[in-house]
Amino acid sequence: MTAPRQTQLGPSHPIRPDLPALGWTDALAATLPPGTEPDRVSRVDRGAVEVLTATGAEHARLAAPVRRAAAADPVALPCVGDWVALVALPEGRREVAAVLPRRSAVVRGGVSRTSREGLSGDGQGQVLAANVDVVVVAEPARHADDLADLGRIERLVALAWDSGGTPVVVLTKADLLPGGLPQLLADVGAAAPGVDVHAVSAVTGGGVPAVRGYLTGSATAVVLGPSGAGKSTLVNALAGGEVMPTQQVRAADGRGRHTTVHRELVVLPGGGLVIDTPGLRRVGLFDVGDGVDKVFADVEELAASCRFADCSHRGEPGCAVLAAVESGELPRRRLESWLHLQREAAWMATRSDVRVRRKQARQWGSMHRQMRRDGVIRR
Known part of the structure; x- marks a missing residue:
């Protein structure tokens, strides 16, 4: 080399x-x-x-x-x-x-000033990770009667697309759900079209090489997911040793306990970097691009066939989306998730406009005061 x-x-x-x-x-x-x-x-x-x-x-x-x-x-x-x-x-x-200028950034919105993870106010954003190539969405496989939260996966994948990185979904603790993995992989794949989905077990090592393959050279990944998803354990598996502290799995339900309390960039042996993060309690959209459209490409395609261009998909005649729900082609859960994220994206766009106007007003006010001090304008 x-x-x-x-x-x-x-x-x-x-x-x-x-x-x-x-x-x-x-x-x-x-x-x-x-x-x-x-x-x-x-x-x-x-x-x-x-x-x-x-x-x-x-x-x-x-x-x-x-x-x-x-x-x-x-x-x-x-x-x-x-x-x-x-x-x-x-x-x-x-x-x-x-x-220095960022080439990508994972930014969540709607974080309160009282949040222990950030200092952003209403309508503002918090950068979770910067300059990342891959956004790993970690979700525990868990038990057959407690499957992955598909709505959370959709939200995090939309956030990942808008970051400028490439989303990858990783189902951790796959050894706890050996019999139900094929169906779970199919369900998650349908919730994240066009996104690679991997089942990983830190216990057996299964699936780890596939995820490690995204981190060649100086590529950087960030791992996002809820508390107890095994994010730090995944980072350790990718590093081939313990670089992040973890806690023992609870015997009662087989789930891990939250350990990471800060975000940290880890340099992996053999190349690549990965950012471990605390568990996310709330993930609000911020500067919404086409991430939601990419996650719901199947729903968007159906909506294009509705009789009315402004169809709200709530009961209008000729609604192709509702017809797909009634026929079983489209899960009702997925329609509700799409509508919810669209409403949130529209609200955040409104907040963004207000934020821009306030910033411009501050800039003009500062410029006006400076011109007064320089004598360009008089009181």
């Missing part, structure tokens, strides 16, 4: 040899402010981040402009997976001077 090319940040700033393996590219180098050095965020603490270094990890505090930007828009807050520009301080520490 040839050595990574030494991208130059400037005449006297060759990058560290380990950065290309973390995902550093020439495109990122072109955005790096003069006089700064790049690094990738592996963990975020209050007012500071942990970045990966050639010898381990290092803490760096956030510069005032970065804090101000995050206060105005929580999406601007540095997140796990971000590339940041660092400046050296006189006392020997480093400071985050800027967050």
